[in-house]
Amino acid sequence: MLHVTELSKTYPTGDEALKEVSMEVDGDETLAIIGPSGAGKSTLIACINRLVEPTSGTVVLDGTEITALSGSRLRAARREMGMIFQEYGLVDRLTVMENVLSGRLGYVSNWQAFRRNFPADDVRMAYETLDRVGLGGFEDQRADELSGGQRQRVGIARAILQQPKILLVDEPTSSLDPETSRTVMELLTEIASEEGIPVLINIHEIGLAVEYADRIVGLADGRLVFEGSPAELDEGSMDLIYRDGEAAEESESTPDRPEAVGDVPST
């Protein structure tokens, strides 16, 4: 389905955000990407739909090599990848309906987009999707009138409207309270199974990753250092991801080393 091969990204500043990351995503699985801030999680997601241009490596979605495309063919490929943002990415001054329908922008003409004249099927799908994410009746509200959780659900509805083959989700819960975070994660995994598409989620809350993901990938300093089921994510692999492997290596040589006190994320 999605094959990422030796993907690297070096920013013009010289910052090596991704170092030869390879991974595969298939079926309707929910894959969580975890790792400390600056590990390259957001860069990885953005390189897949090429909002960020990878330096080397390939991304292949459903047989199409995304990294070889340009212009209108790249835009056509982007339609197949729904993206959900930490800061929601809604256009505040537009209504909920306009925001949701903007998921169809890759399919309509400039003139239709200008006139807000979307095909009847798109409008019907937008109403259905709003109901599905629990925002029926909100279509004429302005996006900036909604709460954080509601805004994220508009973002999800917009991504669904693309009828994507995969969802790319960047820190969906970082701006939300714990309870709303869980609702959003439930909604995302539900969509994955109902639509039969894989969901790739960047997330720094390990608890949510373990609870909702089918599989977990750990990034540290731009490298893929862990891959396995939530059950396989033990202390050793946590050290590998969050302490750059230092603690794990040191504990091998000095077994009696007292447990490090540091910025270990709570699980």
Added chain:
Amino acid sequence: MAGELTEWNRYDSRDHLIRYLAVLGTIVAFLVSWRLLEVNYEFAATAPREVSDLLSRMYPPDAAYSGEIAAPLVETVSIAILGTTLAFVIAIPTAYLGAENTTPNAITYAIGKFIISFTRSVNVIIWALVFVIVFGPGALAGAFAVGFRSIGFLGKLIAEEIEEIDPVPVRAMRATGANAFTVALYGIVPQVKPALIGLATYRWDINVRESTVIGFVGAGGIGLALDGRIDAHDWNAVLTILVAILLIVLVSEVVSAYLRSKAR
């Protein structure tokens, strides 16, 4: 230790010297300019008498003439509306090129910045002279003069608004597979819309004032009538026109302020 520090100077001696030289330079520039102008003090001395003489010839305003200036006044406002619209249409793509976050590359950025600086640096009277040659005397030349002068003003301020937008919705629109036009339409335009309305209205209000003077070089409007009445020494009619200009400028300012308050 700290208690012994009793001296404090905001500037050190080098800074003092630079500041002293700057003040001296300003005074010298003023005195030199004054000498160069060779002011005729006899004329200046008679100024109060000339003013009272002019005012007595002007007063009362020619009420009968007010019927004749309705048409040039409407023309003045129309020139401002046409010119502002023309400028707005050209300023939007110019601003897109002249904003760091939307311009496609360094060359397009330079083109955007050039259009902005060039149209702004040329005064409306000079644009009017140019367009009177191009289109012949009249309101069309006036509309183009006012419009071209406004491109840089609107382009610069709209570009600044574009540079201030939240980039995330723009990324979100790109991620849907939208093209550059629809990304701008949904991701950028809604974010700058109140500013667009406010700036266009504000510029229209400035342009009403600009349109009152371009008639002196033949580019239509109330200035043409004013020029004619001054040449004819019809001072009562001149006062009528000046009062009319004052009123129209006041009205346009009130309308513009009201519309801008509604746009937020």
